[in-house]
Amino acid sequence: MTFRIRSAGMSDPGLKRPANxxxxxxxxDHSLWVVADGMGGHKNGAFASSQAVGCLAELTFEEDFDAALQRTADCIYAANQQIWNAEGGSEARGTMGTTIVSLLIRGQRFAILWVGDSRAYIYRRGGLFRLSTDHTHVQDLVDQGMLEPSEAEHHPMAHVLSRALGVQETVQVDIVEDTLEPGDIFLLCSDGLTGPVSEGTIREIVSANPPGEAVDKLIEAAxxxxxxxxxxxxxVAVESDS
Structure with missing residues (x-):
């Protein structure tokens, strides 16, 4: 089975921040989609996120899924090092960074790679399922059984990251892999969406609209x-081409 892909994306400054x-x-063309959320003030945050995305934008990919996945992961690790090195002296290091979440598709296989709390979801068979796990201190407490998931959502430290690109010399990139199904719709987003907009609302919008219109409606909901x-x-919407 072969697939046809339709995608759309938008980045919006929101209503409170002076810049994006x-x-x-x-x-x-290369079946790669990325969202990165910079941190450390506008200049530093924008630099960090653009470094991460720019590294991936310059890649040339093989058709082989495993080789393309390895190159994508290697590039994210390299971006971490570039951001870390760009910060200069030890006192400045750790003051800027970025989250990253990416989707790679080859043939009938896909992978999600991420660091931080920008999220990946899949809409499949009527349900919206989160594919990524937030790299936050609060999520770590949930994973350790020290905090209930219901307590985590509105925890005052819910957005304090435990992992991001550029804040330490080394970083771990998490990866999930699976096979595509016709009708799959992937959502990559920064926490500027998932903070103010519920997953129920996101599911309703994604399920009822083509990608371009859904993106507009999600931004409007935020x-x-x-x-x-x-x-x-x-x-990113996946349709059967056979």
């Missing part, structure tokens, strides 16, 4: 709920 620190890549942060959204 997020960066995105929508690369249908605005309707105050949009306190930059909002970046990428949607």
């Amino acid at each position: 620190e997020d960066s995105m890549l929508i690369d249908d 605005h309707a709920n105050g949009a306190p942060d930059n909002v970046s959204v990428a949607l």
Whole structure:
């Protein structure tokens, strides 16, 4: 079985931030989509996220899934080192960084690679399922059984990252892999979407609209709920081409 891909994306500054620190890549030709949410103030955050996305944008890929996945992961590790080195002296290091979440598709296989709390979801068979796990201190407590998931959502430290690109000399990139099904819709987004907009609302919008319209409606939903942060959204719809 072969697939046809339709994608759309948008990055919006939101309603409270003076500038946008997020960066995105929508690369249908190479079947790679990326969202990165910079941190450390506008100049530093924008630099960090653009470094991460720029590294991936310059890749040339093999058709082989495993080789393409390895190159993508290697590039994310390299971006971490580039951001770390760019910060200069030891006192400045750790003051800027970025999350990253990416989707790679080859043939009938896909992979999600991520660091931080920008998320990946899949809409499949009527349900919206999260593919990534937030790299935050609060999520770590949930994973350790020290905090209930219901307590984590509105925890005052919910957005304090335990992992991000550029804040330490080494980083671990998490990866999940699976096979595609016709009708799959992938969502990559910064926490500027998932903070103000519920997963139920996200599911309703994604299920009822083609990618371009859904992206617009998701941004509108964030605005309707105050949009306190930059909002970046990428949607990738998979359709049967056979």
